[in-house]
Amino acid sequence: MVHTSIEHRRVSCRGVLISGCQEPYAQQASCLVDWCSRLLKMTVVADACASMLTQAKGEPISIGVSGGWGAGKSSLVKMIAARLEAPSVSAPDEGNKSGNTFVVLTFNPWLYQDFESARSALLQIVGDEIVRLAQENATIADKASELWRRINLLRIAQLSGGAALTLTTGIPVGALGKTFDTIAGLFPSTEKTGEMEVDYEGITAATDGLLKPKEPFSMPAHIQAFRDTLESLLAELEITLVIFVDDLDRCLPQTAISTLESIRLLLFIRRCAFVVAADNDFIKSAVKVHFDGAGISSDVATNYLDKLIQVPLHVPRLGLNEAKAYLVLLLLERETNAGTFTRDQFESALKLIPERLRNSWRGDTINQEFLYELVGTDDTFRSLMNLAEGLASLLHRSSAVNANPRLMKRFLNTVYLREALSAPQGIKLDIAALAKWHLIERCDEALAEALAGQVHSDNDGRLQILAEAENAAASKGQLPEPFKDNAFTRQWLQLPPALGTEDLRPLLHLSRDSGTRDFGDDNMMPDSRKLRDALKTATSSHQSLTDLMRKVGPDQTELAMLKAWQSCSTTRTWKRNNEILMLIECCKAFPVIGKKAASLLEQAPLKQVGPGIIPTLGAQAWASVVLERWSETNELTTPTKNAILNLNTRR
Known part of the structure; x- marks a missing residue:
């Protein structure tokens, strides 16, 4: 007999027997799994599923619990099993006078992948449980042994490739x-x-x-004999066997299909029910892989699942209030484990938050006032509650997260990991700043990369464009490029703390798991930094600027020019003379750096170059080569190209 990893527990509750398995990844789940199940919308779905199983009164039934990765299918399965154990559902009453009890088995095919076939494992788990229960009833012990022998035969037949066996x-x-x-x-x-x-x-x-x-092995006869024996045993034991199949979407396509195929052996047997948790899209893909080359359509793949599942149920998406409650409790649980939030306070939150959600139809939402009452007057905890409020709305709105419980938990895990990495490196950042930056990384990767690319040592890690965008969002003004003018971006910009005036290099350094960061050389002298800042704001030529250039010399002037040019890249329109003033003034002081200035000018987006800057550039010797190349391209606008041609005419 092959040993399984199932650890049975027998719970007596008004005649109800519950058997379960300990999952190897259960250690990853905190106590949040239990209360999270109570506060999510899954309560209604779990009640409905348990009610259907009870009202079936022993008739065969198969229920499918569908939902995407991390949507909460496993939590819902646990809730349904718990309801079968509860007296209000399982106790014999006028509608259930047979004294029928539920025996719940949880089968996880992912555990057996690459070790044993899902079909063999499922049959053995069922056989183990029936034999265990039959030990208490001597009159059916022989029949239970017969069931085991038939299971062995079916396993032998599977191992032999399904060929007819003869022992002659x-x-x-x-x-x-x-x-x-x-x-x-x-x-x-x-x-x-x-x-x-x-x-x-x-x-x-x-x-x-x-x-x-001398007698051939008849597969159909033994399958039917197995089904008849199992149905007879279930009737004599007066139990309904409810088999929960979970983690199908963790399996390889072959294992997933093998599991569904094995379910057929037990389908439509009286007193036998299935609850299958799976991502429908994954199963459809697995069916297509299984029938590779047959050219089956999506409809055929859907029909395959529909033939196995009689009652489809879908895990509901979290609402905004529930997402907020989930984040609040995740944050408070961490503070409790760290010893900064008392266990009594946390237990109180576990009780009060679900109660608040149950009364949300009255308008009792998870608002700031309620959250402040939970944590008291401590500013640190209140800031965490503010963070949960801001994050919940954005994570609920974002299509990249879509209020997925697992993704929200992973989001916070990443934030806390970065916080843990910051201390040994001498970086001081609060959770709110880490969370705000990771949020844009997770939900708008293009914007995060665009902002990260502008962070350099030359601007001390501060982004003027980000500060302007945050101010514009607060005043409901127009957002500058590269910010998209949508609700998510505006809400993110207003999420505290403001990052536009902060040095972003520590944040980006800690987020190296999502990209390689290069902040450039930082070998500028103090006077060179002053020159860089002066060039960024200069609108006209003046002697103090020239004196500062003479003081630092050509090399540092070139470096200051480069840093100032890079820093202003997001605000440059290529239409105003003051935008190219830094190149002109530096080259006047040191003509030797004209080549560098020309290389910077050549990077211009030609379609944006306006005719207004052409006469000024035409007066600079170092820009003549660039203007000549521009005149030969068709990317310039007609007015700009005409302005260049007019320069040549004057010469």
Whole structure:
């Protein structure tokens, strides 16, 4: 007998028996799983599912719990099982006078992938449980043993590739014989040259006559005999076997389909029910992989699942209030584990938040006033509540997260990981700043990359364009490029703290898991930094600017010019003379850096270049080569190109 990882627990609750399994990844889940199930919208769905199982009164039924990755299918499965255990659902009443009880088995095919076939594992789990229950009833012990023997036969048939077995002669060496011999220790054999002899007397004894010499193995007959035996045992035990199948979307397509195929053996047996948790899109893809080459359509893949699932249920998406409650409790749980928030306070929050959600139809939302009452007057905890409020709305709105519980938890895990990495590196950042930056990384990667690309040592990590955007969002003004003018971006910009006036290099350094950061050289002298800042704001030529250039010399002037030019890239329109003033003034002081200035000018987006700057550039010797190249391209606007041609005419 192959040992399984199922650990049974028998819970007696007015005649109800519950058997369950301990999942290997259960350690990853905190106590939040239990209360999270109570506060999410899944309560109604779980009640409906448990009610259907109870009202079936032993009739076969299969229920599908569908939802995307991380939507909460496993949590919903646990809720349904818990309701079968509850007295209000499972206790015998006028509508359930048979004294029927539920035996719940959780089957996780992902555990057996690459170790044992899902079909064999499922049959053995069912057999283990029936034999265990039959031990308490001597009158059906023999029938339970017969069920086990039939399960062994079905497993042998699967290992042999489904071929008809006969024990009158040796089985040829090959796929059949080799696989048959893998049932180690149960059926001894001796190998000969070219063939394998099978000890059919040992097999006959082990199967107690179910396999007989000179009689072929009939798969249909034994499948029906297995089903009849199981149905009879369930009736005599007065139980309904409810099998929960979870984590199908973690499996390889072949394992997922094998599991669904194995369910067929137990479908439509009285007192046998299935609750299958799976992502419908994944199953459809797995069906297409399974029937690769057959050219089946999406409709056929859908029909395949519909034939197995009688009642489809969908895990509902979190509402805004629920997303907020989830984030609040995740944040408070961490503070509780850190010892800064008391256990009593946390237990109180676990009680009050679900109550608040149940009364949300009255207008009792998870608002700031309620959250402040939970945490008291401590400013640190209040700031966390403000963070939860801001994040919940954005994570609920974002299509990249879509209020997915698992993604929200992973989001906070990433934020806290970066916080843990900051201390050893001497970086001081609060959770709110880390969360705000990671939010834009997660939900608008293009904007995050655009902003990160503008962070350099030359501007001390501060982005003027970000500060302007935050101010514009607060005043409901027009957002500058590269910010998209949508609700998500505006709400993100207003999420505290403001980042536009902060040095973003520490944030970007900690987010190196999402991209490589290069902040450029930082070998500028103090006077060079002054020159850089002066060039960024200069609108006309003046002596103090020239004196500062003479003081730092050509090399540092070139570096200051480069940094100032890069820093102003997001605000440059290519239409005003003051935007190119820094190049002109630096080259006047040191003509040797004209080549560098020309290279910067050549990077211009030609369609944006306006005719107003052409006469000024035409007066600069270092810009003549660039203007000549521009005149030969068709990308310039007609007025700009005419302005260049007019320069040549004057010459």
